[in-house]
Amino acid sequence: MGLSCCVCLWLLLALALLGASAWQCPRIPYSSTRNFSVPYTLPSLDAGSPIQNVAVFTDSDGPVAVFVAIRNRILLVSPELRLLSVLVTGPMGSARCEICRLCPAITDGPEDTDNVLLLLDPLEPWLYSCGTAQHGLCYQHQLEVRDGKVAITATHCLYSAMGNSPAFCPDCVVSPLGTSATVVATSYASIFYLGSTIDSSVAARYSPQSVSIRRLKGTLDGFSNDFQWLTVLPQYRDNYTIHYVHSFADGDHVYFLMVQPERPGSAAYHTRLARLSTHERHLRRYRELVLDCRFESKRRRRRSGEEDAERDIAYNVLQAAHAARPGARLARDLGINDTDTVLFGAFAESHPESPVPQENSAVCAFPLRLLNQAMEEGMKKCCGTGHQPLRRGLSFFQPVEYCPHNPQGLSVNLSAPVVDTSCWDQPTLVPAASHKVDLFNGQLTGVLLTSLFVTAMGDVTVAHLGTAEGRIFQMVLQRSSSYLLTLSNFSLGEPGPVRAPCVPLTSTLRPQVWLLNVTGPGCRHFSTCQRCLRAERFMGCGWCGDGCRRRHECPGRWVQDSCPPVLTDFHPRSAPLQGRTRVTLCGMTFRSRLETDPCRGPRGACRVAVGQRGCTVLPEESDSFRSLPTSRRKEFVDVLVCELEPGGPAALGGPADVVLTVQEPPRPSGFRVYGSSTLGGFVFVEPHVSALHPPFGPRGGGTHLSLHGKHLSAGSSWRVMVNGSECALSRQPRYAPALPLALRGPQQEFPAPVPFQYRPDPAVSAVVPSCSYEGSLLTIIGTHLDSVYRAKIRFEAAGVECKDPLAPDRLLCHSPAFPFESNVEVVPGNLSVLLDGADGRWLFRLRYYSRPKDPRAHGALSGQQLGLDAVATCMNITMTVGGLDCHPSVLKNEVTCRLPRELRLPPAGAPVEVGTPRVGKHPPQCSPPHPC
Numbered sequence: 001m002g003l004s005c006c007v008c009l010w011l012l013l014a015l016a017l018l019g020a021s022a023w024q025c026p027r028i029p030y031s032s033t034r035n036f037s038v039p040y041t042l043p044s045l046d047a048g049s050p051i052q053n054v055a056v057f058t059d060s061d062g063p064v065a066v067f068v069a070i071r072n073r074i075l076l077v078s079p080e081l082r083l084l085s086v087l088v089t090g091p092m093g094s095a096r097c098e099i100c101r102l103c104p105a106i107t108d109g110p111e112d113t114d115n116v117l118l119l120l121d122p123l124e125p126w127l128y129s130c131g132t133a134q135h136g137l138c139y140q141h142q143l144e145v146r147d148g149k150v151a152i153t154a155t156h157c158l159y160s161a162m163g164n165s166p167a168f169c170p171d172c173v174v175s176p177l178g179t180s181a182t183v184v185a186t187s188y189a190s191i192f193y194l195g196s197t198i199d200s201s202v203a204a205r206y207s208p209q210s211v212s213i214r215r216l217k218g219t220l221d222g223f224s225n226d227f228q229w230l231t232v233l234p235q236y237r238d239n240y241t242i243h244y245v246h247s248f249a250d251g252d253h254v255y256f257l258m259v260q261p262e263r264p265g266s267a268a269y270h271t272r273l274a275r276l277s278t279h280e281r282h283l284r285r286y287r288e289l290v291l292d293c294r295f296e297s298k299r300r301r302r303r304s305g306e307e308d309a310e311r312d313i314a315y316n317v318l319q320a321a322h323a324a325r326p327g328a329r330l331a332r333d334l335g336i337n338d339t340d341t342v343l344f345g346a347f348a349e350s351h352p353e354s355p356v357p358q359e360n361s362a363v364c365a366f367p368l369r370l371l372n373q374a375m376e377e378g379m380k381k382c383c384g385t386g387h388q389p390l391r392r393g394l395s396f397f398q399p400v401e402y403c404p405h406n407p408q409g410l411s412v413n414l415s416a417p418v419v420d421t422s423c424w425d426q427p428t429l430v431p432a433a434s435h436k437v438d439l440f441n442g443q444l445t446g447v448l449l450t451s452l453f454v455t456a457m458g459d460v461t462v463a464h465l466g467t468a469e470g471r472i473f474q475m476v477l478q479r480s481s482s483y484l485l486t487l488s489n490f491s492l493g494e495p496g497p498v499r500a501p502c503v504p505l506t507s508t509l510r511p512q513v514w515l516l517n518v519t520g521p522g523c524r525h526f527s528t529c530q531r532c533l534r535a536e537r538f539m540g541c542g543w544c545g546d547g548c549r550r551r552h553e554c555p556g557r558w559v560q561d562s563c564p565p566v567l568t569d570f571h572p573r574s575a576p577l578q579g580r581t582r583v584t585l586c587g588m589t590f591r592s593r594l595e596t597d598p599c600r601g602p603r604g605a606c607r608v609a610v611g612q613r614g615c616t617v618l619p620e621e622s623d624s625f626r627s628l629p630t631s632r633r634k635e636f637v638d639v640l641v642c643e644l645e646p647g648g649p650a651a652l653g654g655p656a657d658v659v660l661t662v663q664e665p666p667r668p669s670g671f672r673v674y675g676s677s678t679l680g681g682f683v684f685v686e687p688h689v690s691a692l693h694p695p696f697g698p699r700g701g702g703t704h705l706s707l708h709g710k711h712l713s714a715g716s717s718w719r720v721m722v723n724g725s726e727c728a729l730s731r732q733p734r735y736a737p738a739l740p741l742a743l744r745g746p747q748q749e750f751p752a753p754v755p756f757q758y759r760p761d762p763a764v765s766a767v768v769p770s771c772s773y774e775g776s777l778l779t780i781i782g783t784h785l786d787s788v789y790r791a792k793i794r795f796e797a798a799g800v801e802c803k804d805p806l807a808p809d810r811l812l813c814h815s816p817a818f819p820f821e822s823n824v825e826v827v828p829g830n831l832s833v834l835l836d837g838a839d840g841r842w843l844f845r846l847r848y849y850s851r852p853k854d855p856r857a858h859g860a861l862s863g864q865q866l867g868l869d870a871v872a873t874c875m876n877i878t879m880t881v882g883g884l885d886c887h888p889s890v891l892k893n894e895v896t897c898r899l900p901r902e903l904r905l906p907p908a909g910a911p912v913e914v915g916t917p918r919v920g921k922h923p924p925q926c927s928p929p930h931p932c
């Protein structure tokens, strides 16, 4: 084509963020900011055999001694866990057990003493120990503190020969199946509140009873025989087992926590709280309440629906409990005063129809004041006016009875002066459940908690949780939150359920006692400076060069007030020497708090340099990246976008470091970001365009251009200019090992090596024939068809590329495949001719037939059978015999032709072919002596 125009093509650096938006900073998993596999060694004492009980003796200065009970021994240990002395408590009848002689021999032969209770008197310096030997007798050990040292000065056997018998035994205190107890001191006596598990054999002789209140006699030879009890009725003793988990005193009450069947005959278990008044000995004011600790899914809380109900989990079996004062923050969250006692319970979900816990735990907090309130309100329901008959409950302790004032709808006037208070003087299961939601929101899945100890550290409430696998979690307790605030999580070294009656820890299977400071085992599990300095202050953590340490563990500089920023990644990794490439920086600790951003503040608080070049921070761009959706719970990343300042003419290529410097001003509290972080791997390059493909295209545009060269993917955005007009990028520059296929530029211009040639615009005037089928040849007729590098035709959705033009006015294309539905022979539709992108500018109506069948494969010569008759209406059919055209005529039922005269039929016959004009061949010439 004569007319052509050569123009120059340029690549430009552009400001449009075409490239950068596709790249995102890799997220940093929160789990990588701490390492719970870091080992800690706690001070410990090996007691020689499994620990059965621990009691800590304190005076006004804190712990003075620790008593550790094992089989047949009580060890007296210093608060630092140094063994001071050993008291032999068994076997009963052995010569080595001196205190055994204080008790009369009730049983024959040596009997091991397993310690069931180890209690300190709240008023006197007395230690009580109760064992399995001798039907559960107790000893009282008198302690003396001299120069800060504790010694056992005298021991009494709490037993008197008089007044005890197999049928009635006030001195038989503990059950071999387990007992929980609290001692309350009054001005005149110490009172034991006891909850014991019994069965028919324990109950048959010297029964300790289920719940009892016993007064220690002033003569220290046992318990007063006027004691009161409630005990499981004989018919339930073997199938209604009450497991006493914990007991404590608060105010005027003593509380027990039990796991037991929901009702006699039921196989489902739940947790109950029992309350006894310290003002009465008769257990008439004995109350029980069901404690319900559960996780409710958020969906459920938003809108209740049937299908969601099963996603709620009831943690029905209590594993451990601790009543303690909450820190101020949790108190506020719970809507109570921080002087209120809160009952914290570690609960588990049980296996169905069993009290055996599964590895699925929760911690619930029950403010005692609210529990007491629930009991008062429940009693008013029982003793006040009501419409439904209410049962007293506790049918395993007492005969079935209805609340007397509201039997079957009889009503009573509560405003009337009360004459009869007998309704209140009867043990009652209060008809209300105290329902609390898991503080950990169902996140302790896969964990079985076995112990719980809660302390308030300043405003913060810290729970020390032991697990069945021998790990300790120290966690901040707060109102149900979506993430766990774990202060530490470490192993005691060997597996085994952890018990923690207080902060000396024990494991039910192991002979060790460990000492755990409430401030935690250490700080080394925090892997990042930010984590380290965000840790609760009482943990005493500081950043020591490359790790989190306590001050005394840090040989170098120990900082508690600042962290350097941390770069983890950046993009792009290369930029042209000049030009304003935008660089995205990723990492953490770019700022100390969300609400203030040092990179927006006074100049110099936040600087980025790439090699010798400054990079201006773009706060708005950085913000838009920050708002990208993240899974807040699991991962995070800090993002900063900056724009390279233009390099001077002397800018050097080659590798460069990316350096981020943040210098927040000092703050009155908390830490600030101060320091810099360097990451290598950036490189300045000189891009170069070496080839352009195709080299020409129509003036009207639409040609798909490819640029090849070196370093074309450097930088952050690209524009291609052809003769001053922008050529939109259809794809990111990318690196291809052989010939990079790319377009590019950051505000620096790179000329293409050869000019691009503009040719006259093509035009299409006709397409012949007007019908087609898959693979048949179409001829496009027009002008300047050779201005186009790649022509395409498309029938409806099916497209195909054409062959190179035969001549400027003629272009041949095979018809594209078109999926025919069965039974459809012809589809009318639009054929579009696409010449370098000018979509649909040339449209032609066309009938599309299904492809004629090959007569050789079908052995038929009927036009209809082959599908030729339809096609014959718009295009010529060829038939050859022995390779010679015989000018066929196609009728519905036959294809006929006259044999060419010159054909000499060989004896074996000549091959016959039927078809449409062959692709690319000119129709056979008709000339004498071959008349058509």
Ligand SMILES: *[C@@H]1O[C@H](CO)[C@@H](O)[C@H](O)[C@H]1NC(C)=O
Binding pocket: 035, 036, 037, 038, 039
């Ligand atoms: C975590 O700490 C353990 C023990 O020090 C170490 O073996 C392990 O490599 C650490 N894990 C990571 C991810 O740093």
Ligand SMILES: *[C@@H]1O[C@H](CO)[C@@H](O)[C@H](O)[C@H]1NC(C)=O
Binding pocket: 235, 236, 237, 238, 239, 264, 265
């Ligand atoms: C089990 O409890 C039922 C009451 O629910 C009682 O009738 C039955 O005797 C008890 N069975 C045994 C074996 O103790």
Ligand SMILES: *[C@@H]1O[C@H](CO)[C@@H](O)[C@H](O)[C@H]1NC(C)=O
Binding pocket: 337, 338, 339
């Ligand atoms: C908490 O209780 C104390 C003592 O009863 C009382 O002085 C204080 O005002 C209470 N605080 C709140 C917030 O109720």
Ligand SMILES: *[C@@H]1O[C@H](CO)[C@@H](O)[C@H](O)[C@H]1NC(C)=O
Binding pocket: 413, 414, 415, 416, 417
């Ligand atoms: C309840 O008793 C009070 C005091 O005796 C009396 O004033 C009141 O009318 C009574 N209410 C009903 C509903 O009987």
Ligand SMILES: *[C@@H]1O[C@H](CO)[C@@H](O)[C@H](O)[C@H]1NC(C)=O
Binding pocket: 517, 518, 519, 540
């Ligand atoms: C607990 O740790 C703190 C700080 O680490 C220390 O001051 C205190 O003495 C420790 N307490 C015990 C009982 O070791």
Ligand SMILES: *[C@@H]1O[C@H](CO)[C@@H](O)[C@H](O)[C@H]1NC(C)=O
Binding pocket: 769, 874, 875, 876, 923
């Ligand atoms: C069919 O053949 C005739 C005679 O050879 C020719 O004139 C005509 O153009 C052909 N038609 C098509 C559609 O090719």
